[in-house]
Amino acid sequence: MPAAPDFPQAPDRVVPKRALLSVSDKTGLIEAARTLAGLGVELVSTGGTRTAIANAGLAVKDISELTGFPEMMDGRVKTLHPIVHGGLLGVRDAPEHAKAMAEHGIGGIDIVYVNLYPFEQTVASGAGYETCIENIDIGGPAMIRSAAKNHGYVAVCTELADLEEVLAELKEGGATTLSLRKTLAARAYARTAAYDAAISSWFAGALGETAPGRRAFAGELVQTMRYGENPHQAAAFYREANPRTGLATARQLQGKELSYNNIADTDAALELVSEFDPAAGAAVAIIKHANPCGVALGSDLSDAYRRALQCDPVSAFGGIVAVNRRLDAAAAREIVKIFTEVVVCPEADEDAIAVFAKKKDLRLLITGGLPNPREAGVLFKQVSGGFLVQGRDTAHITPADLKIVTKRQPTEAEVRDMLFAFTVAKHVKSNAIVYARDGQTAGIGAGQMNRKDSARIAAIRAAEAAEQAGLPESLAKGSACASDAFFPFADGLLQAVEAGATAVIQPGGSIRDQEVIDAADQAGIAMAFTGVRVFRH
Template identity: 70%
Template sequence: MPAPPDFPPPPDLIQPKRALISLSDKAGLIEAAKALAERGVELISTGGTRAAIAAAGLPVRDVVEVTGFPEMMDGRVKTLHPKVHGALLGVRDAPDHARAMAEHGIEGVDLVWVDLYPFEATVAAGGGFEAAVENIDIGGPAMIRSSAKNHGYVAVCVDRAGMDEVMAALEGSGGTTLELRRRLAARAFARTAAYDAAVSGWFAGQVGDEAPPRMTIAGALIQTMRYGENPHQSAAFYATGEDRPGVARLTQLQGKELSYNNVADTDAAFELAAEFDEPACIIVKHANPCGAATGSSLLEAYDRALACDPVSAFGGIVAVNRRLDGATARRIVETFTEVVIAPEVDEEAKEVFAAKKNLRLLTTGGMPDPLEPGRTFRSVAGGFLVQSRDVARITAADLNIVTKRKPTDDEVRDMLFAFTIAKHVKSNAIVYARGGQTLGVGAGQMNRKDSARIAALRAADFGLDMQGCACASEAFFPFPDGLLEAAGAGATAVIQPGGSMRDAEVIAAADEAGLAMAFTGVRVFRH
């Protein structure tokens, strides 16, 4: 490891004399270039950026004039040159550096504005392998990292927001402060790290490496939150860049700022709403659905979802999978609701919600695809877990009927509906349902029998008739007790993954109780 050199401390204020600008996104370029030129800053640039500045009638030097070396290899080699990186890395007040710069005719650059080839956008747009590779920037990250390392003398901007800060500083004090340059350097290293993460993640996918030796998760800040799960915890919300409609890509039409818990619960509700093709409404409280239903309309679906547990719905999250209409909005606001999320909201609904200033109204422009592959992450002490998104979807053809009594067509539909809901309930999970409506949800218990009992108690509390309903368990019944609890509550059909050492004992208990039971062969456990 190299020892830290004995450099003199950098100056606090630096008035830039030369700026190097190279941009893929040229928004704001001419305004900034003009302001810099008016301050006597010499502009150095490359390719299309240089052409744009020149076309605006501003003086600009081509980087090839600086290096004395032509651009070559389809532009792959133009800034990878000692006269560029020496200008960025040279410590002006260090005698050896100053001597080398003078000896080789290297003029220092004090301000750098460089973004990167649009690799992420190319991949998101469906560009092929060769197009993606050509959009892997080499010179850009090198210049950014060189400038950030030498932040004692160089202000580096990787986006327009950073350049706006620099221009504000020049207007105020006439130069960039060391504190500003350090902040910009931190952002610069974060940008190149995120860029490398995008490239490495994409490349791993191209070669089919699902568990590469190193994995980096990169995110762009969406929101700094007032606090996390509790007021004494700090929190922030980041977007990974995944092109998936949902909480990281929403538009907030009204209401207070989303909290940490709001985001988590809203995501849970919206992902479940996306499971259904018919109009559906999901009400989530504390990460679990307390009511879920389909209907001929959103209004009917909401009413049926609310009937499952109107007490827990107070202060909950409502998600729908259709354009939200005024009639449904009027019914929703009858109950205190924290968040409403929909792909779209019509004007009448917006007017209804406007009367509830604190209600957070969110739109996404579309629904996530529940069958689209992806990854989920969870932190643990000293690391994180990665798994593929649960895209399991069970159909009637997948069911293995293991009991003497076969389910009716209605029971099959109820079992599939209940099992879909159970996939989104914290384990151990039991869901009772009939006719596209949850009747009782038992979530997060330490044993399955308690989940079955709690779900039945909830249904009884709200006067819901359980007779003839379906019961879904997202993992196998290890003993017959949970199954018998469901039968006692009125369930006549049961769906579960199967796979227990006591499957035969559980099947026998189902037969004795006159139940129809299906095994899915797929567990949808969710911690």
């Protein structure tokens, strides 16, 4: 490990004499270059950036004039040169550095503005392997890292906003401050880290590596929050480089700033409702504390919302509502009848937006589409000293996947309800039991330590919902019951039978499967195995 050299203390103020500009995104470039030139800063640039600056009538030196070498190898080699990196890394007040710079004709570079080849955007566009490779920037990250290391003297900018902060200091005091240079250096290393993370993740995907030797994740800050799950926890929301359609792409039209819990719950609602194809019918999911308290299909969104609300109207108060279709005013009027924290939808009619505008505290999010529930991806969870990584749960069960293990065959209606219930169970915290009938959740039991208790709680919810609606019998009567994992004993299944379920769907795979099948046969119900477990911890 290199020992720390005995350098002089970095100056608080540096009056810049030379700036190196090399950008792929030229937004705001000319105005910034003109400002620098007006402040007496010499401009040095490369390739297309130099051409753009020169065409604007500004004096600009080509990088080859500094290095004595032309750009070569299709532009791959142009800034990787001692003249450039010596000018970035040289500690001006260190005698040995100053001597080396003088002996080799190396002039200091005081400002660097580099934004990188658009690798992330190239990947997102679906470009081929070789095109992606050519959009891996080499010289840019090298210059950024060199400049950031020598932030005692160099101001490094990777975005136009960074350069604008530098220009503001120069206009005010004629120099960059050490405080800003430190801040810019930290941002610069975060940018190159995120860039490398995107490249390494792409390579892993291109090579089919599900568990590469090193794994990196990166995100761009979207929002700092007042606090996290609890007031004593700090929190922030970050967006991936190429985010899936969903919360990271949403526009908030009204309401207070989203909290940490709002975002977590809204994401759970949106992921659940996206399981239901809008072309096949309207669907609504109501979420509370990351668990669904009501999910339903309907003839339209108003109908689906009323049916979802019926499952557990008490828990729905202060909940999150997600819909799978363009939100209309009729549905909006139903939703605002009780207090709702957040409504999230792909699109919304102006009349629906106007309905919500009267509820100033309600947050309305427009995502522009639904997340694809079949899209592969990775999820990660931090643990002490590390993190777990797994693929997204893209399981999708169809009638053809069902193995009927009981003597009684389910009816077509029971099959539809089993599949609906199992889809919802996939989004319920384990242990999960869901009763459903006619495309409507009847009762949901979530997060219990044993499956029998989940079945009992779901039955209680179904009975209470019926009582509140003035119905003569529990919503679970005649329902299909879904379990996210196998029944280890027959007691959970018998609890479902007692609640009124006439069909059960579960993964199967227990050493006591036959005991459970026998209990189902004795009760005269139908049961299907999926062969797929959908735990959600």
